[in-house]
Amino acid sequence: MKKILITGAAGFLGSHLCDRFVNEGCHVIGMDNLITGDLKNIEHLFKLKNFEFYNHDVSKFVYVPGNLDYILHFASPASPIDYLKIPIQTLKVGSLGTHNLLGLAKEKNARILIASTSEVYGDPLVHPQTEDYYGNVNTIGPRGVYDEAKRFQESITMAYHTYHKVETRIVRIFNTYGPRMRLNDGRVVPAFIGQALRGEDLTVFGDGSQTRSFCYVDDLVEGIYRLLFSDYVYPVNIGNPNEITIRDFAEEIIKLTGTDQKIIYKPLPVNDPLQRQPDITRAKKILKWEPKTERSEGMKRTLEYFKNLSEEELYKSEHKDFSSYS
Structure with a gap:
């Protein structure tokens, strides 16, 4: 049985990913500090033998006993109300948290998928947005704490892939509901x-x-699943x-x-x-994925x-x- 760690497990996307990987027969470790997540999203999983939950802030040292095959890093405030209210925590989970999880992936020889976002494009000057577009972001504006946390997250992930040969994947998520x-x-x-x-x-x-x-959550989860098991290491837009x-x-x-x-x-x-608006040409070509709903x-x-x-x-x-x- 493959073992997977999913951070942000009690959140919107994280909880749906827990469902998917439990149903795929994986042993799922959900991790969340519940600053924006809610246990009711995953309480139906607590009775299962192949699910366990750790209440932990990934900005602090992350320890998981035993082997680990995959990590999905989805811990982060993800709405304007959240990241304007808790800007420091938003920056820390994208920087310190990502660093901790990349280190864990290196130690466990696990493949890690990082949840980035269309916010890396800022207020785009290119339309639709392709993965090759560098973005138009105000580093000191009110949204900068989230935008730059995600941009740094991508940079350190690629650095770990290049320098430490960690198996990494990066998904850029567009509006999902x-x-x-x-x-x-x-x-x-x-x-x-x-x-x-x-x-x-x-x-x-x-x-x-x-x-x-707007992309329906089931379609997004399918795209993430395919990306995790692909051989592609560069960012991929997933959205509708x-x-x-x-x-x-x-x-x-x-x-x-x-x-x-x-x-x-x-x-x-x-x-x-x-x-x-995402350009999903890359997802269609590499993952054979496009939204269905x-x-x-x-x-x-x-x-x-x-x-x-x-x-x-x-x-x-x-x-x-x-x-x-x-």
């Missing part, structure tokens, strides 16, 4: 659905002409190239939820990306998950803190 997202974390899908379910008007920043491209403006997406959510809220507009935040179907599944939340979860106060949508 699905069940287990935190309803009020500032990302556009749960933000809009939450506002609609609470009967609030939907908040759009700027004039709503900025674009995003079906682009939509934020204004049109807000209208889609109003129609989907059957509500009659208005759209209200607020000033566009500093360094908010105006365009986000239509946005209409994925949103229906996501809405059903959020409709089953308690009123306490639906009305958590953090939804009042929006200043940007990722």
Whole structure:
């Protein structure tokens, strides 16, 4: 039985990855310090013999007994509310945490996949974004703590691959959605659905002409799985190239939820990306991967998950803190 360590295991993406690798017959070690993760996302796995959980901050020394075959590093705040609230921790998990896990991979002779993000492209001047584009990032802007943590993460990963011959993989994740997202974390899908379910008007920043491209979580997990077991060491974009403006997406959510809220507009935040669309040519060629789930179907599944939340979860106060949508 292959053994895999998944950091950020109690988060949105991490929990879905735990499910996938448990179902593939791996022994999964989930690790999370629960600063943004939630144990309810993985509590269904606790009864299984091939799953164990460590409550640990990967910014500190990471110890795992015995052999280890694979590491998936997904520990990181991943929304504007999070990384604006805890900027130092965001930088540390991307730098110290990545360093610790690369060292663990070297010690265990394990293959490690690092979760990077489309944020490495910043507010892109190239559209759609290819892996060869270097990005347009403000290092000292409000989003810089997240953008630069991910850019450093990629650099140290390639350094470990080149100098220490560690088997590394890098995935650049574009906007992803699905069940287990935190309803009020500032990302556009749960933000809009939450506002609609609470009967609030939907908040759009700027004039709503900025674009995003949304990938359903099951498709993303499949792309990550294929990348881990590929022979490709350079970054690969994983996302859905079906682009939509934020204004049109807000209208889609109003129609989907059957509500009659208005759209209200607020000033566009500093360094908010105006365009986000992955070029997935590399993923198609190397991984034979492309997304399969239509946005209409994925949103229906996501809405059903959020409709089953308690009123306490639906009305958590953090939804009042929006200043940007990722």
